[in-house]
Amino acid sequence: MTDLSAPLVEIRNLSFARGDRMIFDGIDMDIERGKVTSIMGPSGTGKTTLLRLIGGQIKPLAGTIKVDGIEVTQLSRSALFQLRKRMGMLFQNGALLTDMNVYDNIAFPIREHTQLSENMIRTLVTMKLQVVGLRGARNLMPSELSGGMARRVAMARAIALDPMMMMYDEPFTGQDPISMGVLVRLIRELNDALGLTSIVVSHDIEEASSISDTIYLLSGGKVVAHGNADTLRESGSEWAQQFMNGLPDGPVPFHYPAPDYAEDLLSAGANK
């Protein structure tokens, strides 16, 4: 039996490098069951990489990642596939299969993994589509959907097999205010109604903090701060202050490293 009071995802001392660049340098993280946890940080801090590591798509350099008590980094391919059936992931642009319509996209994982009758599948797909409000769009092709709709369809597909957790990769990027609002509400409602555990990777502070129970701030390969939105806003960390309040200058400088300004100007005539 798995211990239900333990975090669903436990990351310990995780390191990952891409070439010579350290993306993560010994981070620890706990994702609590039934909660919405946001992982935030500037672009290029490896937030998406973290989701891929949790999903076992890439292997870390060092450290452990446990999902529901199972060590992801040590799993064989078939065991990993078994675990992934219990995970749902929403990709940045939805990643719908472009040669199938909305209905078939959502039916896809059900058809691949179960022997259910077409009647049953139709009922399931209709229910999932109703949840995301797109029951009327079942016959549209992915190319006919707006960005927000495509993400909602992808959400319906991700919950098709009733997973225990959902991972959202930048769900709010490039959305108009209305579909942003819809997505924010859906993430929270799905989490609570289906008893999921959700991980949201984002840098939209406002939206992400409004639905998150816990926020992890990442920068330079480390967890800089974590807690709920209020504690982070009031935290003493300069970095957290800069990020949460969107200040242009601070620990992350406005200026790219350069020689002294006055010297640079005076030497303009001498050498370029």
Place this chain on the structure above:
Amino acid sequence: MLDFIQQLGRSGFDFFQRLGRASILFGHILAGVPSMILRFPLVIQQLYSVGVLSLLIVLVSGLFVGMVLGLQGYNTLVDFGAEESLGVMVSISLVTELGPVVAALLFAGRAGSALTAEIGLMKATEQLSAMEMMAIDPIRRVLTPRFFAGFISMPLLAAIFSAIGILGGHLVGVALLGVDEGAYWSQMQASVDFYDDIMNGVIKSIVFGVVVTWIAVFEGYDAIPTSEGVSRATTRTVVHSSLAILGLDFILTAIMF
């Protein structure tokens, strides 16, 4: 000089690395064949897009190649008073050589490039990653049916190419230039051997089918997932397949004839 050697070494290294990756992928694709046979509708769908959609270009090119062969062959043979042998010349050249090779070149340009672009774009739009996260093996679901469809279609397309070419030669030689119809067909029937000519052509087209679809699916799967990466991969598919077809054609001809 040292730079040149260094570069040469690096490209050699890259080449073998890619060859290694391609071989591993080939193994994975073949491993998926048993489970795919149980789900044959997936292959039928691909047979349509890989095979049936290549039919028009193969038919039209086959007809013209046959007509040119009829014309050129007649002009040469008539000098020796041997125009009755036109049927043999047209059919042997098509069945053993032009059918498999030209059909494979057309197939690489039409179906191979489309396969690479499709798989490359699926990778670029994270569809393959999404499948993996849904615990569905993209190699088995996407690559194996496409590979198998290419493997089945290529010999059939080459056969159709040869057949329509022979009709093209007939059209020019018999209907326009007045070669005796009976001689055209009977000499062909007497001289073309089923095992030595037709089967060897079929073997060639099977080999080309495997190689072209292998290159096409590998390039798509291995493409850098950006628009530039996919376009480069598509170009590479056509160039590498064409070179492979012509090189292998020489080797196979040397072995079999």
